[in-house]
Structure formats: structure tokens, C-alpha cells
Amino acid sequence: MSALSLVVVAVAAALTAFTALYVLARRLNNYGVVDIAWSYAFGALAAFYALAGTGWPVRRALIAAMAGVWSARLGTHLLIRVARHHPSEDARYGQLRRDWATNFHWKMFGFFQLQAISVVVLGVAFLVAAQNPTPHPHPFEIAGAALWLLAITGEALADAQLSAFKGDPRNRGKVCAIGLWRYSRHPNYFFEWLIWVAYFVFALASPWGSLAVIGPAGILYLLLRVTGIPLTEEQSLRSKGEAYRRYQQVTRAFVPWPRR
Numbered sequence: 001m002s003a004l005s006l007v008v009v010a011v012a013a014a015l016t017a018f019t020a021l022y023v024l025a026r027r028l029n030n031y032g033v034v035d036i037a038w039s040y041a042f043g044a045l046a047a048f049y050a051l052a053g054t055g056w057p058v059r060r061a062l063i064a065a066m067a068g069v070w071s072a073r074l075g076t077h078l079l080i081r082v083a084r085h086h087p088s089e090d091a092r093y094g095q096l097r098r099d100w101a102t103n104f105h106w107k108m109f110g111f112f113q114l115q116a117i118s119v120v121v122l123g124v125a126f127l128v129a130a131q132n133p134t135p136h137p138h139p140f141e142i143a144g145a146a147l148w149l150l151a152i153t154g155e156a157l158a159d160a161q162l163s164a165f166k167g168d169p170r171n172r173g174k175v176c177a178i179g180l181w182r183y184s185r186h187p188n189y190f191f192e193w194l195i196w197v198a199y200f201v202f203a204l205a206s207p208w209g210s211l212a213v214i215g216p217a218g219i220l221y222l223l224l225r226v227t228g229i230p231l232t233e234e235q236s237l238r239s240k241g242e243a244y245r246r247y248q249q250v251t252r253a254f255v256p257w258p259r260r
Contacts, residue, residue, distance in 0.1 A: 043071030144202025
């Protein structure tokens with residue numbers, strides 16, 4: 001299939017799937033499920049491009065594996081977290097309920113559709129790699145795969161450290177400042193962004209690969225300005241107060257770095 005045909009099919013499938021997900025979320029009265037679906041959707045998208053693409057089969061398999069492993073790990077991590085707290089909803093969506101009190105359901109439906117579109121837009125790296133016919137690996141692809149391995153290991157470690165901290169009843173109401181969390185207030189977000197940088201580096205070996213910069217650029221914007229750090233820190237300040245303010249004063253927000 002041509003690249004354009006692949007994108008058209010992907011957009012149609014994503015919009016349909018996220019519409020069905022919205023119906024499910026309304027029935028569950030828990031809109032946090034969109035985070036789970038969003039994460040899993042990238043693995044499905046990369047697998048579709050790999051199966052229907054016209055590029056070198058080894059490259060298609062590799063990019064699908066990279067996206068699939070990351071997608072499955074993050075999606076399952078979020079699935080466990082949402083299921084553990086259900087019917088309580090992630091605080092970010094509680095805040096959206098308050099902010100969007102007028103026409104909430106229509107606004108949330110639009111939000112779900114934007115999530116669907118974002119999957120296809122951010123997944124440009126998977127598309128260009130799957131269409132690249134060059135029958136041998138490129139140094140950019142080797143570098144991208146190495147960076148991906150480092151980043152996914154860091155993200156998994158950060159998530160595990162936070163889960164272990166929260167799982168100890170003695171830490172209730174305290175701020176997690178152990179392991180990677182001692183050097184960044186959001187190390188999971190940093191390594192998440194680094195994964196997208198890895199996809200971009202991998203895509204640079206393919207024609208039109210520079211378009212994949214939209215992945216790390218878009219994710220960075222979302223993490224720093226929209227649904228990532230701002231909403232997470234607002235919730236942390238509400239729940240932990242002065243302890244979190246002191247943590248903010250000595251710990252970098254994003255890039256892991258020695259404390260001030």
C-alpha cells in the first residue's frame with residue numbers, strides 16, 4: 001500500500017476505535033481508560049504499517065518490535081494502575097470534569113477523537129521506516145535502537161520505583177524522592193520523551209524521516225505544557241502541600257540532574 005493509503009486507513013480505524021472507547025468510558029464513568037488505549041494504539045499502528053508497508057522486511061519487523069514492546073509495557077502499566085483505583089478516576093480527568101462542566105460529554109468526546117488523531121500524527125516515524133526499501137541497516141537506525149533500549153529501561157525503572165514507593169503504607173502522603181526520583185520530579189516523563197527521540201533518530205535513515213521530529217516535539221509539548229507535568233504537579237501540590245513545594249525547590253522538573 002502507498003503511504004497515503006496507509007495513513008487514511010489508520011486514521012479511519014483510530015477514530016472508530018476511540019469512538020467505541022468513549023462509549024465504554026461513559027459506561028464505566030472513568031475516562032482514564034483513554035490513557036491505556038492511547039498507549040496500546042501505537043503498537044497496533046506500528047504493526048499495521050509493518051504488515052502493509054512496502055519497505056525492507058527486517059526494518060519493518062524491527063520498528064514494529066520497538067513500538068510494540070514499548071506500547072505493551074506502558075499500556076499494561078497504565079491498565080494495572082487504572083484497574084487498581086477504579087471506580088476512582090485519575091485526578092487529571094477529575095479536573096477536566098470541573099474545567100469542562102459546560103458540555104462536558106461533547107468536549108470529552110472531542111478529546112478522545114484528538115487522542116485518536118494524535119496516534120497517527122505522532123506515529124510518522126513508524127510509517128516512514130516501514131516504507132524504506134533499503135536492504136541494510138543504517139547507522140541512524142542502530143543509534144536509534146540503542147537509545148530506545150536505554151530509554152525504555154529508564155522508564156520501566158522509574159515506574160517500578162514509584163510503584164514500590166506508593167505500595168508501602170508507610171509512605172502515604174509522602175513525596176517519592178528515591179532512585180531516579182531523587183534527580184527528577186518526573187523521570188518517567190523524561191524517558192518517555194527519550195523513547196520518542198529514539199524513534200526520530202531511527203526514522204532519519206529513511207526518506208522523509210525528518211518529518212518524524214513531530215513525535216518528540218509533540219510529546220515534549222504535551223508533557224511540559226498540557227497533560228503531563230502541569231496537571232500532575234497541581235495534583236501533587238493539592239495532596240502533599242508544603243512537602244512537595246520543598247521537593248520542587250531542590251529537584252529538577254524533567255531532565256535527571258544532581259539536586260540543587
